Amino acid sequence: MSNKNEGFPYFERNTNFENPYYTIHPGAGFLLKIWPTKNYAELIETLFELFPSLNCKIILGKDDPNPVALLSKKYSHIELVTGDLNDVGNAMAGALFHIGNDAGITHVAGGFNTPTVGIYGPTGPGSWGSFSEQNEIIWGKPGNCNLKCNYDVIMNCAHKVCLTSISTKKVIGGLYTLLQKTYPSDTNYLVVNPTIEIENKDSNWKLKIGDNELNITFIDEKIKTFVKSIFNNQFQEHYSDEEEEILNVLLEQKAIFKIPSFIKKP
Template sequence: MTALSDAPETPPSPVRPGGRPLLIVPYMWIGDFVRCHSVVRLLKAQDPERPIDVLTTAMVAPLLDYMPGVRKGIVWDLPRKQLAYPKHRALAARLRPEGYGQALVMSRKWKAALAPFLAGIPVRTGLVGEMRFGVINDLRWGEKKLPRMIDQCATLALPKGAAQPPEWPMPMLVAPADEVAAWRRRLGLGGSRPVAALAPGAVGPSKRWPAESYGEVAQKLAQDGFDIWVLGGPGEKPQAEVIAAIGGERVVDLTGTDLRNAILALAAANVAVSNDSGLLHVAAALGTPTIGIFGPTSPWHWAPLNPIAATIETTTLVPCRPCHEPTCKMGHHACMRDIPSKTVIEAALKATRRIPT
């Protein structure tokens, strides 16, 4: 492995408080990226003076502007399903002048650790996986057996062998009120009515509550005086159209914009309703009252660390759940289709104190 490196291999050594900066290499999905702020907070509690940078893709980079404790993001898009060695060498050349003393590599993929290795970062901490001996030189063996991803990732920020705390620091996103207000003015979204933000998307169709059900939520909340904002990427346009057709004229389609718009919309909203998706974690970390809808995934494993107003699951016995599959192998999607819109509407109204709790 040493032949790959442009710098001599250095054995792991402790970094003095306030010393060389640290690089976090997180998972690049929105929800997992939000979770990595728990690691930032944990590191800052240990050493408030140590600079912390985060490797990021262009898509999730806006999150870093709202994460306290992060010095800067290193924006670099790497192909997901190919090695692209020249791109890793180029990234290593970008990292080397930063003088990082340590990299925390969350993913167990071999290539996730390649650029930190090529950059000569002396301490490269990560879980055992994909024969990364040498590329990762501070290997954590037992941590990969921990049941939740947040447990596996956050323990990398602890000294080797340290006991896991009862709770991890919760992720925190802070959107300045003046920025939120300016965003609303720019998009013409002022007004005194409360706002319900709906996030009907998710990675994999099995995690998506039907758009028609979201439309019923939009219709009822609009009748109760809410403006409705539908959030998501370009892939959520079809759901937004269904929701608007059912929900009526107070529905505003904000899908297809970038993540910064979604962050500011969720910060402005009075309540958010979301599938188990990245925007669920964004809303919760912003402190917006949030309703999370779970079907094929387990809330214990994947719900935000932040408290949310309600976790909605079907009360119907569905023997195959949680399957954690991106598509329903049974073909009935009962774990999501059997969740009535009335349940979600009541939870949203309770979260905004519009009916007794």
């Protein structure tokens, strides 16, 4: 008998654009797989600065660490989801996106096809990645640790570099990538990749973007001034054809992103 399904049979979603929010799960069944809780607190505060119109729903299991205790101040946009899987599912069904560890809740997000940024450390995403159609993986192991982790290795690892090496900026960069492909629109605005490293030597610039490098040689001072303004987050409303070509190259190289503002609808 042939299988007529063309994709995964996801649960029904009803993304809430009237009162938009995202979900975060800072825990896991095995706590040695979690990204540091202080980083989640920093992430929540950074997301509030970037998207002040978004509410935040933090999913907390019985033994999950709570990043709210580590925030620099009280925020009114945060709600804790501490109920059963029905409550978690209701939260996922309306979320614009989800950010979480390699944990069961990330797979619940996948079950609802919620756009997801998954943060992975000792356990790789090859076997445990999200099933969402739109998802980004942040894995701290490649380039930092060559050990093949099993239970004993994880329990005796003192540095957890596969998780501690992941910066908030890297997670935000993954989120920008996710948002750009999930919510394309002519009204989206440009932002600089927060992880980009720029080596500036007069007319020759080297941009390091993740594992890739982009070399730029300027033969026109006007274009150099334009590119410099871009990386100073000085974007304009209208661009010349030549400037548009440069922007398209930077977008292709993920030096900049085009993301939604998520302003609440009236």
